[in-house]
Amino acid sequence: MRKTRLLTNGQLRVAELAVFKILLKNAHPNIRIRRADQIMLKIKPHFLLLVAIYAVLSSAAVAKVTRIEVVNEETLSHSAVDFSYRAIRGVVYFTLDPVDPSNAAITDIAYAPTNERGLVEYSADFKLIVPSDSIANGGLMYMVNNRGRGSTPPEDSLLHPLSERGFTYLLTGWINEIEERPGRLRLHAPIVGSAQEIITGDVRYEVIVSRPALESAIGGGGHLAYEPTAAGLENATLSERLYPTDPRVPIERSQFSLNVADSQNSNQKNITLNLESGFKPGYIYELIYEAMNPVLAGAGMSGIRDLVSLIRYGGEGSKELEKLGLPAIEHGVAYGFSQSGRLLRQFMYDGFNADLEQRQVFDGVVPFIAGGGYGMFNNRFAMPTRTNGQHSNYLYPNDLFPFTYGNSTDPFTGNTDGVLKKARETNTVPKVMHIQTSNEYWGRAGSLPHTNPEGTADAPLPEEVRFYTIGGSQHGSGNGIPSAASISQLPRNPTMWNPIGMSLIVSMYAWVSEDIEPPASRYPRIEDSSLVTSHVDGRINSAAWNRLNSVIHPTAIYQPTHNNYGSRWEEERIIDEHPISSDNYYNSLIPAVDSDNNDLSHSTILPPTAEVPLATFTSWNLRAIETGAEKSLARLSGGYIPYARDAVTALANRDQRSSIEGLYRSFDDYLKKYEEATDLLIDSGYLLPGFKAVYMDIANRMESVFD
DSSP: OOOOOOOOOOHHHHHHHHHHHHHHTTOOOOOOGGHHHHTTTOOOOHHHHHHHHHHHHHHHHOOOHHHHHHHEEEEEOOOOOOOOOOEEEEEEEEEEEETTTGGGGGGTTTGGGOOSSSSSSEEEEEEEEOOTTTTTSSSSEEOOOOOBOOOOOHHHOOSTTGGGGEEEEEOOOOSSSSSOTTTTOEOOOSSSSSSBBBEEEEEEEOOOSSSSSSETTTTTTTTOOOOHHHHHHHHHHEESSSSTTTTEEOOOOGEEEEEEEEEEOSSSSSOOOOEEEETTTTTTEEEEEEOOOOOOTTTTHHHHHHHHHHHHHOOOOOOOOTTTTTOOOOOEEEEEHHHHHHHHHHHHHHTTTBTTSBBBSSSSEESOOOOTTTOOOTTTBBBBBOOOOOOSSSTTTOOOOOOOOSSSSTTTTOEEEOTHHHHHHHHHEEEEEEEEETHHHHOTTTTTGGGOSSSSSOOOOTTTTTEEESSOOOOOOOSSSOOSSSSSSOOOOOOHHHHHHHHHHHHHHHHHHOOOOOOOBBOOOTTTTEEOSSEETTEEEEETTTOOOOOOSOOOOOOOOOOOOTTTTHHHOOOOOOSSSSOBBOOOOEEOOOOSSOTTTTBOOOHHHHHSEEEEEEEEOOOOOOSSSTBBBBBTTTTTEEEOOOHHEEEEETTTSSSHHHOOHHHHHHHHHHHHHHHHHTTSSSSSGGHHHHHHHHHTTTTGGGO
């Protein structure tokens, strides 16, 4: 039975707009949707309220999965195991009721085109990895793909420690702005507005190249952009600056051009910016133009909600689902890395963990390496693939208050809010594991999810939340083997941390399915001085970094800002103003380090390579000189600085850190300590025993260091 709910102001607003569209459907074409706000003011509010409530209460939950089309299916098998998986790819077709208050969080749904039943239609690519009956465990793992791509443990190998556990894996396309390419999962969202009433607005794109070039795709490689209007093409502006806070230097319109091309099976465009004088490495080129035809980007999250709900609870569309032969699902966990982790924070914050019947969609949610952010996932002219950083995109509306899972207060607006606030209001709060590396503190404001926005006090964690910081690591998990520097000044941090993350996903499932408590949170805190400010009076804080000879350290970290996007941003997520600067900084902090500049073991989870180190594993790196802007942080990168072989070499290099000879009597001694550190991770619940071999293989490959 459908539940009767009171409408919030936002939900009522969507209902009013949707009803108004119905009233206008057969009206004269000269009546424009953009005039809806003005016309509504002239219609008696009580009439609109009654119509909206009638529409909501009299309708069934008609948003649903209407069709599932299987494109191909294959079997994953291995001679060494007695189980298999089916890999199914296809397209799932959805409808949304624009009047249903459960869909009110989808930006611009009132302007989306509808079919003859008044429903919005869209579709998404999907991939299912289904275990054989012999191991199916009743658990659904929803993996949020990153820019259309994602590989599950059974796809990586049936010998992967998670493969034998029998989870069913699901991935769906949730991004409309990526090009069609083999294997990519895409969202196929409708354009909002109509041919009679085209929605327009100014959009901003930043372009940065790492080597000289004459042209660049404004959306990034393999990514699409919004089509310019005729006026937008003519009046587009372009500026350049070396660092984000430098003054913008305008570039004359005659000196650049935009090439707009169609993209196969997409309603967005492939747009190339051509600059007559050429792009200089490291410079920030900011392009602003009037665009048209935004898409219903928030449908990416409603698609996740509605398909997972169907799999878990059944309902309309169940017959389509039966064709896939899925095992019965009892519990669901969602996880995603980086951009995908930010999507999960947005999913919870926007209230999508409650389905159309107000049932809980996911029992557990695991955002990996999301830092303090969300994303442009559910706003007009959304750009889901943009990521804020210390050098790029720092004024985009991605890293916004609230940062914490529990409630906190914004010092700039006085608003009190939290990531889980809407879920708590609907009694659909999931268990949460926020897992990140120490790199997120330098480049992605990683401290703000567990401090107040001023960075002066630790924030209490809700009882449903665990927080894990993996030290000695960079944003992306490496293979453990050092390599030469390329696009950064230091060699990239090679630490492999993914086995710890995947082990914690298993702990999450045990938490939601069997109520087995996961390992205790481990993260740096202000109260014990393991979380500190990066710079003091413009100089690097010695608690954050001990100066090393010949190593250039960062002059700043990434700090999100409170920005003014215009009067419609807060309520409607429409950007009317593109800010060029802000002095309203939220105060992010970084983990303290030991005398060798490595992260602390009591405040971070250290992989064995960092717990038993042969080098300093920095959480930051700087851009290579040849890529320009060498004072800025290298995007999402950490560094690797080997220890001296012995004390004599260290003294000659004026290196005050430990030497390898001073730490380990021999390679065997190193190997013994390394294995003990690995076993401790297993005993503490941070690592599955099945991952021990891959870590020991890394240690064995370090023997040449002791020669």
